[in-house]
Amino acid sequence: MRLNLVVVPVTLMFVPQSATAGSPRHDVTGHELRAHYVVLPAQPAPEETYAAAVLRDFVSLATGTAMPQTTEGDRPPLQGYGIYLGNTRRAAMEGVELSRLPSEEWRHLTCGRDIVLAGGSPRGTAYAVYEFIERHLGGAWLDPWTRYAPRCPERRIPRLDTRGRPAFAIRTLYNPFPSPADDGTLSQSQDFCAFNKVNSGGQARHGGAIVQIPPGGHTFGRFIPIDEFAKSNPEYFSMDAQGERQLTDRNTNNTCYYQFCPSNPNVRRIVVERALEWLRNDRRQAEQTGSEPARILNVTHNDMTDDFCLCPDCRAAIARHAGRQSGLLLEFINKVAEAVGKEFPKVTVVTNAYTFSLEPPSTIKPAANVLVICCNSIGNPEVCRPLAHPTNSASARLLADWGRVAGRMGVWHYLRTYPDHPPGFYMPGTNIRAIHADFSMLKDRGYDHMFAECEDFWAYGNTSHPTTDELQSFSPLRTWLVSKLLDQPYRGLDELLDTFFAGYYGAASEPMRALLNLIEDAQERSAARLIDLERFRHAEHLVDARMQLAANRLLDRAEKAVLDSPSHLSHVRRERMVFDSAFLWTEGILRRQAAKDLAEIKRDDVLRRYRACWQDYIQANYAASVRPAVAAHLAANLAAAEAVTARDTDPFAIVPRVPEADITVDGRLVEAAWRKAARLKLTPQHAFSTAAERHEVLVNCSATRFNLAFDLAVSKSHAPPTLMLCLAKNAGPGRQFTVALTAAKGAVEVQVSALDLEPPTMRKRLPVSGFAPSYSFKSDCVNGRWVGEVSLPFAEFDFPADLRRLYANVYFQTGAPDAPDKASHFVWSIAAKGNRATFIPSAYGTLDLEAPTSE
Structure with missing residues (x-):
């Protein structure tokens, strides 16, 4: 795996920020960063040590110089000025009391020519450092393997007296990157997420993460496993419309694809007993290690079933709630929350409104310690358009209806679609503008728990069709953008795009930005509800011959601009693969539209380029231990594309x-x-x-x-x-x-x-x-x-x-x-x-x- 450290020489001017009124000691003018060294507490915490290493790496990228590091009390002191990280005596002298700060609040403070970067435990100090890197070095961590900072040797730091915290309390990115492997891939993905303030995963060096008990989604099977109770207590499991108990799981993990019977009192007893046991064990471990205890009890129903439970007792409960199965769910969740709240009043019980429970009830409200995550189900929203767009009125209605029922709400936001398609047939399309509009709107409406699902190719270490056998346009940009908006949803889109394109595409930034606009503009012009179109009709409707030609020429320009930069070239070719795939699977349609204009594009040339780009992509993005499996899957996809002729790709031919x-x-x-x-x-x-x-x-x-x-x-x-x-x-x-x-x-x-x-x-x-x-x-x-x-x-x-x-x-x-x-x-x-x-x-x-x- 390679880590791309991208340095772009530029000339920048930073305008000093105004000091806070009544703080005369902050009246210094901007001063050079390279005159500083990092100062850690005498006994630094793991997250402080790691944050210092990240800061020094980015300073080296930005200035070309190595920043020294020391700890308070070292003798003799280093020459220069200190950047004091974390729980230092200098921070306390300046009135920054970390024990009074929330766990993710950060502070920036200049004291003469010294700088204090600190925050609440355990992640506030790390967030202070990452915020400093972004604001004052222009740095960004764009994907797990690409860090960027524009080169400016004489970078100057303004007066500082600022504080902040992420806008959403719970911030989750769901499987956006290739499968972790044993050679550091997982570590790099976690480092990327931590730097971008995603708090649903992380190690001790990142300040840990928001702990959820049990972890993951669809947790009913963790409480009532089939392999434990199916034979002895079949009545614990849900009944289908034909009166049969669901006693098998279509998945091999025996936890995910079935429901239990929520009306059964023993089921409720077992769920409560296990929840309390897990929370007690977690609390003891947190006290022993000094880590954060769990704040969330995750009680979310399973996936891929038509109903919750249709036994006579559950049918009666559903009838009490005017036919809404969400009422049956909330009856059960509220009883669990009542029992948990007596012993763990600070723990929130989280459940999902999803599939059969998506429509809210009018007869019952969630308890005060319950948070409902509205899962805007697959196929419901038109993801390339904002939730406020008329085509998404059903999704907007669901969010509004749940907002009237639940006091605390979150959103599971699907940021991609899941259409069936021939293996290896990928479709240009993205939703960058829509995502930017959605996150500020959701924050305005008071949502506090954000779960963004945006898998890309090989995200789970397999290609479960069509979930992860999908290569999506500008997926790295989408993932990075979501992380930035989870932190600060009101940031300007152009400012964010400027940073990403400069760092990710280098000299190819302009044609690649034009390619993004080409796709987004075509989607905005379309009057169709694109999510309802199957892949061939979607491609014929959106990626017509004119768009293919324009994209091909933009990508030619982009490749030519970065031939001497392997990392930038790899990023450009990733987007080329999506268009090449669409061409190979719709060539007959395209040539029927504009045979003369497409004469410059030869199928054999596209096939050769497509194969070469894939091989480069695998080498650049996958660990050596998983490359053979990825290559084997790719070989099948390429064989399918090579077996299809242009005539085969035009249905009416x-x-x-x-x-x-x-x-x-x-x-x-x-x-x-x-x-x-x-x-x-x-x-x-x-x-x-x-x-x-x-x-x-x-x-x-x-x-x-x-x-x-x-x-x-x-x-x-x-x-x-x-x-x-x-x-x-x-x-x-x-x-x-x-x-x-x-x-x-x-x-x-x-x-x-x-x-x-x-x-x-x-x-x-x-x-x-x-x-x-x-x-x-x-x-x-x-x-x-x-x-x-x-x-x-x-x-x-x-x-x-x-x-x-x-x-x-x-x-x-x-x-x-x-x-x-x-x-x-x-x-x-x-x-x-x-x-x-x-x-x-x-x-x-x-x-x-x-x-x-x-x-």
Whole structure:
């Protein structure tokens, strides 16, 4: 791993700040920093020693000179003036009483030509040093491997009498960087977060962190583990709508993907007993080590379930709260908080409003020692636009509604999207302007606990699709910007961007800033709700041929400007990879838009450059111990891109045309249609099958029927697959109906479920099993080959008379025979107009209900 120490020679002038009135000893003029040395207390704390080392490193970057260091009482004293760090006698002489300062408040004070940098224990002094570096050296820690300070040998320090503290009390960045490894990667990531005042993680040298018991999110399984209670006490676990207890976890950690039954008194007793035991143990340890005790009890429900619990007692509780499962949650949390508050009155019980508990109740309020984190669920906010934007009215309403219910609030802010997409297909897009607007608004509304989720590629040490198999535009900038706004949300955006681009891109700062504006301006011009567009349609809509050309030329300029600076060049090429990926997966669309203009861009050249940039990125950003795993994943992604031709990347260039004469009365395809069928190469979303396989799929959409025929290769080790058709009036979650067709052991089961949350567009519910005469479905899965045909008449559903377009998804899903709930699946969408239709590897396509075109 390399640490990039970026030094840029510039000439700077610093205007001295006004001294505080009534402080005559601070009336000195600005003086040179290089005349100073660092002074530590006689027995410095770990965070004071570490902060001194960071200060000396940045002084060396900024001035080119090494700053000496000593401790109070050393003899003989050094020549020059002291920068006194932490709990020194000099600070006490000047009236800076650290014991009276909150744990994260910092002070800057000039005393003659000496400087005092101090703060409350345990992080205040460190924050004083980091603030001094940013304000008076122009320094910044931009990512775990890149520190920056503009060179100015004669830097002068103004008169100082300032204090401050971070704006938000709890500041969390969730997995923004590549996976930690055993060669210092974790240490560098923690150092970056500590410098930028993220207080949810850190070691003793950073002043520790805000301690949460138990750590992490989705903690129900920590209190009631499945492997401890499932066999002996199944009644401890939640009941689903069919009356079955959830006794398995779809994840291997046995803690995250299930719920317990909150109405069960023994569950409540165990949760309280374990919470008190953990808090007592933490308090004893804190007293022994002199560290901060836990301030948060983390009681947050688990993930990936449709409901909390639907046993009779829980159903009754939900009914008491007008059908809101959040009411059931708060009943449980308030009882836990009552018991905890008696022994630990300073501990806050934190819980999440998330998925089934996202809508607040009107019948119950959180207790005074409860803080509710509103998790603006995945797919709900349009992240490239501020929360105050009209497209995010639902998110704004949720925050406002919870604000009326809860006295103490936090926000789990999703700063990225999670669309399904072919592995390795990355999409230009960012939300820098939106983030800047959001954080000041949330502070104005009184939110005190901020959790920013912004994973990037390989963030967990794996590529759980699509969560971490995603390379996002300007992700390093986004992460750094969020850390700055968690500290001070009212800082000007241009000032912050000036610092980041100067340090991260050096001489390429201007074209890279133009690239950011190119993306943001395109998003602002769009009238679409971009989060609802599947990746191909998103790319076609936003990253058109004109934008690709402009980006390519800006990136050419940027690379040329930093050819002699490896770290800056690596940063530029990271952004190039996102655009190159989008080009490789949408080339057919782009050339259809502007073939002549794109003649200068050759696919083979882009592929070679894409591979080389990835290899450089892995070398620069990943520890040696994890590089082989990252490279293996990358090889599969590159193989998928290389296997796709330009023709494959234009959905309408590979449309199978099925004449009406080839469709029987019941919607089946005649044998002639199969003989004439082209074989389509479809890229699976997951590792269920390889990208090199070719699957034969035919789609026909007439004015009255939807027809599908398929001949797919499937793994012999998996159970027979399920075909699930999802049609929606509008794109996006919660506004669709699903037809699930399952072929298993020769039997056919059919279920249609209406999921429309808007005024219903489909009121038809098919029988649980079997088809009406007007439906047709047959399927057979033998020896690794799955063959089937489906026909659904549109007339059977109650569509509005003026509806002319549907969104359609098709999922082919299968699970291992011994674990059908652990399903791998791959997804394609239908892109169709009349009877011209095809599958594209995506999440949402469109289906126009128009008269069939003539063949």
